[in-house]
Amino acid sequence: MNKNGLFDVGGEKNLIKVKDEANVRIVVCGVGGAGGNTISRLVEELKDSSENVKYVAVNTDIQALSNCKAMHKIQIGKELLKGKGSGDDPEMGMKAADENINDVMAALSKSDMIFFVAGFGKGTGTGALPYIVEKVKSEDPDKLVVCVITTPFYFEGRRKIKLAKQRIDELKEFADAVIVISNQKLAELYGDLNIKEGFKKSDELLSGAIKGLIKIIKCEGEMNVDFNDVKTVLKNSGSAIMGIGRAKGQNRAQEALRNAIENKLISEEISLEEATKAIIFISGKDVKVSEMGMIGNELSERLHDDPSIITGFYEVDMDEDLIEVVVYIGGFLSHNPIKKEEKIRAKSKPIELRMEIDSDGNENKSEVKEDYDEPAFKRRNGGNLDDFFGKIN
Amino acid sequence: MLDEDLICVIDLGTTEIRAIIGTYNSRLNEFEIIAYSSVRSEGIKNGEIINVEALSNCIRDCISKIEDSLDITVYSSHVVVNAKNVKYVRSSSQILFYDKEGKIVEKEITEKDVMTLMDKVKEEHFESGYVLSDVFISKYEISEGGKSDEGEEVDGNMIDSPVGMSSNGLKVDFILSFMKEREYKKIIKSMEFANIEIKGIILQPVAVSTFLLSKDDREIGTLLLNMGDSSTDFVFWQGGKMKCISNLAVGGRHFTDDILIACRLSSREEAENIKVNYVHFNFDNYNSDTFTISEEEEEEKRFVKTIVVDKAVKFRADDIFDAIENKFPCPGLKKNMNLIVLSGEASKMKDFKEFISEKFGVAVKRNLHTLKGVKLLVEGGGDVIDSKFISALGGLKYVSNRKWGEMSMRKSRRLLPLENFFKKIIFWR
Structure with a gap:
């Protein structure tokens, strides 16, 4: 914080006044390798604005944990994995979390809001995070839990992509909001990045998503957005979108909003x-x-009929006529979280409705659809076609 | 060609957005296309709109190309969309004719009677969460003893239009297509953002079958199997009318993915190549052929026995057969089906035609997507329009047939709520 009581958010020149009453207790918890990397980045970038923000890293891999810059580090699966990582096995990740769940819960207590960060598709983040979030929400359902997740690049294999998708669905049952960043889309947008740069960019996006919300909660503006406003939007939201957009010039308001909401990643x-x-x-x-009206109207136009929009504003001395818009969008109709008991009921129905008319020409609503995304040779035959493979030396 | 005869159709495809402007002459079975364009599609995944903004930008780009080439402004268009989010309901409705004293009487059926019946159909059918997108007449039936205008008794199946016949009532069998309201709104918004108003929504299987099936095909009992990337449409025509229509969530992508998994490939392109070049559906005689796989990241070449892929796709084909045999809601299909027409992905796979012919014991023809009868009036020649435009052309033909077929009946009455929006399709600058 500088002598004027201002601090520099995200290392940029947008000096913003900190709310005096900003006593919302925020925990940012990185789970697994990607989660830990994000925490290190956030600690660096938000070091001047980290009052009431606690950084926690949870991992099975002791080496990765020791390199993490979080103040609170928790090794999980000490007995099970002996500090060697989960070996890309989410089952191991979950068992490791279970082994040290009390340590994790202790570190996450005394908080109003928890951000969880992880990369999905491998072992620790994918296995441990849904388990930890379930425990947190069952202990205190009122706590706001937001998860920011990356999904694998395509080159990491279909199995990982599928696994990530499954676990994200599970996560939505418990977390208030899940923001998904697609690494594959990142690869498509920044096609010339090498692998190292690709993962770095992914970490940047994870930390950017969290920084944006911390900024909203902790900064005081002419039109204030407080923690309860954030809670209204993200509570039980299921999926959520976050974006930051900037623009200058004549149409800066519209352009900044467009940049924020067209974040395809x-x-x-x-x-x-x-x-x-x-x-x-x-x-x-x-x-x-x-300009404020223009932004509000345009966003309203793009969302579902009659959306509930909370607007905040602070005057800040940014470069030239630069304007910055941070948006969090939630309450998606088709992405509402399904409560666990509802999901169990749904699973008892083997297939879902598709064709509507029976052979007598009457409407038939009991007809159902199979899971056609499952390979037919597996679904129809339990298909093992391995016997037919060979190698040319 | 009059400006007001021109029809604009935009096909919202998963891989491309395509637009055409032109006319269709039903007497000569000829299209006259004055402009067409296509752009890569964004915002549609597996047949569903997932990003309205991206899609509307593509629509705008596609239409701008046409506008620039003709120096016109397009204000409205018909839209062809896939039928993934559509459900079909078959039903029937009837009216009886009464005199002033309330007695049922025989009278000549007028256009107004048909319209009254159609309005009744639309009023009586409602599906929560869905929007009625179209009505297809499968059969007109006039009351027992009904006579043609020559005084002969008629078979309801054979009636093309009941107007002018005498009867004491009129019954109609029809299929209603209901589109998920959520998807419907996305289509409307995508077009709105692109500054194009929607004149009508045409379902892709209807457009494709309108273009591909000849008049004879539609008469004799033909099942069109139109396979897209993520789903397959089944449309059965008989007696010149569409009798049944349905959709299965299995498409060309599923065949490719099964090959990808069966052969443990990481490249979809390679799996696609195998699907088109190596797959055989008839493998009753053990096939010991092999082919090699050499993906970039693989250090050593692998070989795969052809039978691995053959088996993988055979099980996938069973999904299609199972749907036709057991799930396709079409009474009398097996009895009346005399021809199967394969189009889209289904027409690309080697010997799938022979396989399906053997399975159902009927003739099967692979539609080669020739654009016979399509005249290009594009100034300066331009690229040759290709078979990717079949849905758009089918949509144009469908709109044109409906327009002329119903013009005298409709006058100022509407068929679809959306059609009330527009007075003209395009205005010349």
């Missing part, structure tokens, strides 16, 4: 049409009422 498989809630946080110099 984050908006995977989600259409804004289905969103019912949003927070917009606008910062800049000499922002006009008409």
Whole structure:
């Protein structure tokens, strides 16, 4: 914090006043390798604005944990894995979390909001995180839990992609909001990145998503957005989208909003049409009422009919006429979390409705659909075709 | 060609957005296309709109190409969409004719009677969470003893239009297509953002079958099996009318994915190549052939016995057969089906035609997607329009047939709620 009581959020020049009453206790918890990397990055980037933010790293791999910059480090699966990592096995990740769940819960207690960060598709993050989130929410359902997850690159294999998707669905049963960042989309957008740069970019996005929300909660503006506003939008939201956009010039308001909501890396498989809630946080110099109105109206147009939008604003001395818009969008109609008991009931139905008319020409609503995404040779034959393979030396 | 005769159709495909402007002459079975364009599609995945903004940008780009080439502004268009989010309900409805005293009487059926019946159909059918997108007449039936205008007794199956016949009532069998309201709204918004108003929504299987099936095909009892990337449409025509329509969530992608998994490949492109070049559906005689796989990241070449892929796709084909035999809601299909027409992905796979012919014991033809009868009036020649435009062309033909077939009946009445939006398709600058 500098002598004027201002601090530099994200290492940029947008100096923002910290709320005096900003006593919301936030925990940022990275689980697994990717989660730990993000924590290190956040600790570095938000070192001046980390009051009431506690950083926790949870991992099975003792070496990765020792390199992490979090103040609180918890090794899980000490007995089971002896500090050697989960070997890409999510089952091991879950068992490791179970072994040391009391340590994890102790580190996460005394918080109003927890951000969990992880990369899905391998072992520790994928296996441990859904288990930890379930425990946290069963202990205190009122706690706001937001998960920011990356999904694997395509080159990491279909198994990992499928696994990540399954575990994200599980996570949505318990977490209030799950923000998914697709690494594959990142690869498509930044095609010329090498692998190392690709993972670095992915870490950047994870930390960016969290930074944005911390900024909203902890900074005081002319039109304030507080923790309860954030809670209104993200509580029981299921999926969520977060974006930051900046622009300058004549149409800066619209362009900044567009940049924020057209963040294709984050908006995977989600259409804004289905969103019912949003927070917009606008910062800049000499922002006009008409620009605020324009942003609100345009976002409202793009969301579901009559959305609930909370708007915040702070005057800040940014470069030239730069304007910054941070948006969090939630309440997706088709991505509402399914409670666990509902899911169990749903599983008892083997197949779902597809064709509507029976052979007598009457409507038939009991007809159902098979899971056609499962390979037919497995579904129909339990198919093992391995016997037919060979190698040419 | 008059400006008001021109029809604009946009096909919202998973891989490409395509647009055409032109006319269709039903007497000559000829299209006259004055402009067409295509752009890579974004915002649609597995047949569903997942990003309205991205899709609307593609639509705008596609239409801008046409606008620039003709120096016109397109204000509205018909849209062809896939039928993944559509359910079909078959039903029937009837009206009886009464005199002033309330007695049932025989009278000549008028266009107004048909319209009254159609309005009744639309009013009576409602599906929660769905929007009625189209009505297809499968059969007109006039009351027992009904006569043609020549005084002969008629078979309801053979009636093309009941107008002018005498009867004491009229019954109609029809299929209603209901689109998920959520998907319907996304289509509307995508077009709105692109500044194009929707004149009507046409389902892709309807458009494709309208284009591909000849008049004879539609008469004799033909099942069109149109396989897209993520789903397959089944449309059965007989007596010149669409009798049944349905959709199965299995498409070309599923065959490719099964090969990818069976051969443990990481490249979809390689799996696609195998699907087109190595797959045999008839493998009753043990096939010991092999082919090699050499993906970039593999250090050593592998060989795979052809029978591995053959078996993988055979089980996938069983999904299709199972749907036709047991799930396709079409009474009398097996009895009346005399021809199967394969199109899309289904027409690309080697010997699938022979395989399906043997399975159902009927003739099967592979539609080669020739664009016979399509005249290009594009100034300066331009690229040759290709078979990817079949859905758009089918949509144009469908709209044109409906327009002329119903023009005298409809006058100012509407068929679809959306059609009320528009007065003209395009205005010349």
